[in-house]
Amino acid sequence: MRLFDAVRRANQPGPPEGSAALRLAATGAVLVGIGACLAEGELSTIDALASGVLLCTGMLFSHLTRERPVRWVKPVLAAVMIAAFVWFFHAVSSATTTGQAGALEAPLAVLFVWIQVAHSFDVPARRDIAFSLAGSAALMAVAASEALTLRFGLFVVAWALLALTGLGASWASMSHARRPAMRQVALAGAGALSITALAVLVLPAPKPSSRLVFPSSLAGDLPVSDPGGLAGNGTHATEPARAATPSGATRVGGFLGLAGPLDTALRPSLGNEVVMRVRAQRPTYWIGEVYDHWNGQSWSDPHPGTRELTSGSPFQIPLPTGDTGGGSSDLQTFYLTVNGPNLVFHASDALEVWFPERDLYVTSNGSIRTGVGMGAGTVYTVLSSVNQATPAELETVPAGPSAYYASPPGQRKALPESTKHPFTFTVEGFAFSQDLQLPRAYHRASALARRVTHGATSRYAEVEDLIGWIGAHTHYSLDIPPLKPGQDSVNEFLFGNRTGFCEQIATSLAVMLRSLGIPARVAAGYVPGSYDPITDLWQVEAKDAHAWVQVWFPGFGWQSFDPTAVVPLANPSPGSVLLHQAIDGLKRIPPVPTGSVLGVLGVAALLYEWRRRRPRTWAERVARDIERLGRRSGRPRRPAETLSEYATELSAILPEERDSLLERARRAEQSAYSPVKSPSRSTTT
Amino acid sequence: MSETLDWVRCRRIRPVRPGGTLVTTVAVLLGWEAVAHNSGSGWVQALGAGLAGVLLVGLGGGWFALRGARLACSSSPADGVAGLELRIEVAASTRVRVRPLEPPGPEAFAGGEDHPSTLVLLPTHRGAYGSIALEIGSAAPFGLMWWSARVDLPLGAELLVSPRTGREAAWPTHLAYTGEQPEVRAITDITESRVGYHRHIGGDPAGARSYEHGDERRHVHWPATAHVGDLMVRHHEISVPSPPVTLWADLPEDGEESERMAEGVLATVSSLVSRGRRVMLGTFENGAPVLAMVADRRQAGRRLARAGPKGPWHPHEHTGPGIVPPSDADQAGPAR
């Protein structure tokens, strides 16, 4: 019985809430939440409009009937809410593809919105309005889970302002104040903002969890003519990706490498457009394609062993030929923002891919292709294994050719049982013929490589020596003359102008390594891009396209080396050097301590300013209030006027305030000019 | 610029029943962070950080509001009567909830745009208040959690709450008088108060009149008594005001009993004064005796407001007022 009483008492709504500011702010916050869900594509326009109109109607209805709640409303609303839940579970359970992006969020958003709408018809008391306000936070959260860009910040700012106003109005209503103390609310908002900034700086970045659903969705189902092959070879301008032609410039997303052959004779022009956003546990190079075959001018991937996977999402990807697998697993979700090639990007070796299609193609060297072209808005998730060995580990591989090298069992890294794969190839007896292939005997390059690596004791030292030589003797520039037909780009780069960009540099390193008998190949893809701490996404722009070298290390698999990273910029101007030094210096400043120090200083400055501007005496504040009132009424105080005279003048304008004005002015003057201190305490007669 | 008002600040600010609110807050934030961190959405986490900021500010804001709050009594009456409400005006630098504790009263909100705010006190007992005890509360800026502090707010002038007018002490008829100089003779009446008479008769005899309470036996005019058949006393010509009656209010320690007795004394004094008698009221303030004329009920109430039990008073050590000459007693107390 006592429990029943307690429950009944807890369910009593409290006195009717008359504060229009609180109600309006709560309504506005919910409307902003609905707008955010609409903007993130979780609500249809019809849904959003209908719920918005109904919400306003409901709030108005609640406001008008707050004194005498209508009895039949509660059961109707309960029925509506139960119906909404039933619909939600039905919608979620009947979602066709598991792992579809937004499969859960969209029904959740709809459910939340309709609960809010239903609730809005029964909001008589302050507590009910507070529930609406809290519910708008849930709506914002659902919308935020789909937000990828900073644009969502506009909704957040609008919602935060309304929510703060609502909370301030709630306290004003609680304390029977006539209107919220906006200064106090603003100050509190500033405090909340600094705590927020600190929390954003301090909290670890969110990461995709393997326990939750992986987002994937396909947008813009673009046709691919050759299943298993790469879409577009310059034939159709509308296709998502195409190789550049000697005459035409590349389009955005049409990096020379990411479709068909990688032609080093062509010169790319890459823009700043965001190509995709990547959510990843750690930044790595996003590999799109790997090339084995070099013909002196362009790399190509003949994909002799392409196989089709038809398991449906998630796809289990076989380890590429000769790879050992292993390493730590890592999740990446790619959000394409422009039409892209039908390549699935990944880090090192992909293990599993969530992609909402029936089939997927994997080449023998690990490039993954889709059967359809991926338009802007496509989302897929890849579980990759990153096996980055340390230099010390790599030093154990001896120098010299290893074409027929079979790693002794003791040096092989033991693979964890869980990552063993049904398609694992064995390393022993595998010939790296395609990774040692050279179109001709590069005598000069070979001699150069031998000379540079003379004395190196390990394969790792050989690679580092060559990278060091390239770094010391060549210059980086995107602006190099086009290659003449029949010219070899390696010879031109190493012994000609010694100027080039990633393609030339990576190609030269790969060719020199191959001439030494070391298996090497060129990988193309993107560097991680820039990190956005708010959305927690890596933004990859078109200019982040890159090519680098992968070298075979027995027992460790393919290891990536980026020879471009050590090549100095061509003709550095003093200004650009200084600029880079300054930027590097800035980058070295630790963000968290600096941010917190700046935050604390900012708060201290705010407090100081507030204290300084706060009137020292009560009288001063009253005087200021009266002056402010007068200014708003269009009659500012003349300097010669005393406060009482001014109040008398003002009361002619504001007759309804007359008594209060005169009394306040009188008391303020008494307080200011009467030096008698009241006796604080007199106990004796 | 000097300030008239005596501002006080809050010390020892405490949260009001923080458990539930804190647990809820921590649960919400941890839950939110768990979802945000594992769902891998940066915006959800950023929103959660914002929520944390608002909740923390909302929880702790009351402390800051009280910390910065200053209170003063801008106007207070000098007199009150136990059981009747009285109003004081309170100025506060920020919006706070004020609940009078001693003397008690209903809670009200002060500060903000109301300057000054009216506070209703409902004293239940007599007493002299140099300051009143208030419980100040605030849940600024968002109304999420209440903080409160106890302050002693000094009043502009001492507030003297006189006792209620109680039942008049049944006037004792078995009093003994001496004809000597003013003498105080302690007797016990129904209210347990010590009541004494102080009589002095001077002037020339000018006849006889009927006996009244308080007349000395020595002054009984026996021949006239025999003639009239009722007790008669000698009548004196000089029209000195009727001699003052001296009452000593020797109140006990116990609060309720003391209150009842003070009410009885006040009733007695009022009755005497209304019958045109001059009353000299003796009380003990801080243990020290104070003897002074009271002209009316209000003065008597004010005296009784301060009165306490008889204490260990040593005339040579005590620097207090002691016995107040009757002539000055009328002017005692601040003029209002």
Add this chain to the structure above:
Amino acid sequence: MEPTTWPAGTSPAHSTEGSPPAPASGDPAASDLARAAPASDALRPGVGQAGVGQAGVGQAGVGQAGVEMAMTLGEALGRNLSRVVLGSPGALAAAVIACLAGGHLLIEDVPGVGKTMLARSLAISLGGNLARIQGHPDLLPSDVTGVSVFSPADGTWQFRPGPVFADVVLFDELNRTPPRTQAALLEAMEEGQVSADGLTRPLPRPHLVLATQNPVTELGTFPLVESQRDRFALATSIGYPAPEDEARLALRQAGSNAIDSLGPVCSPAAWLDAQRATEAIPVAPAIASYAVELSRASRTAPGIRLGASPRATIWLLRAARAHAVISHRSHVVPGDVKAVAVACLAHRLVAEEGIEQAIETVRRILDGTPSPRP
């Protein structure tokens, strides 16, 4: 209220109380006589007895109770005056302020508007004795201060005090008197004493000189010297009454008819207490600076040959205190200073184009000086 929180009275009226001021000359014989001088008060028993009899009240007169008493007195005084003088609240307020501030009052107006009536009713209301001096060109200084006459009975010279020894002195048409006689008033007004025949005789306390004067443009007048004008705390004018008031005057419902039924509202001793209580009202530093600003501004104002003296500033604050009292306040606000500024300053300024320009200048200064803000 605790008396200790109030500053002790600093008025010169207090410092001279009880101890006769030093004689003007250094003659030892004179100083002997000077010590005996208070005995001359015995000639006027009314003053002396009243002062002694109410000494106790005088002690209680400072403090909140004193100020409240002063408020009551001011109000009663104002009510009394308004029964006689109709429709000139400014002049009445100036008169009450002069009484409370302990300053002298100059009434400048054309004849026949009730200057003398105001002065007479003031004297009656204050309960003091009134002496009236009619200014005319043949008036001698001794006609004002008094004269020593030979007493054939005991063969000594005895001082017959002049009309200036009354509590309230009404000097009618002061500017018809030659400057020599005007100067005889100087010491009496400022020092509160009269030096005659080598002896310094204190005037009764409180002491109020009410002077009326016709505008100097009229014929046969001697303009007041600057120092004389500076000694008047306040100057005011009465102005013509409103038609209905004039009708009442004509029907003898007010004015001289009413004055016959007028009674005193206080004794000179109570009046003195009120002055002391008024004098003891503290003035906030900001307001003092404001008064100083006003005076300083008058010294550099265009068209003004001679600005307000420091004495003017002192009287500005004293009058402001009194204005606070009649406004039922025990503290001075900037509005008090503004209210009395014209009455207090204008007549002291030597303007190129007469009193109207001086008044206009003071008004302009008031509009141009920022008033203190809490």
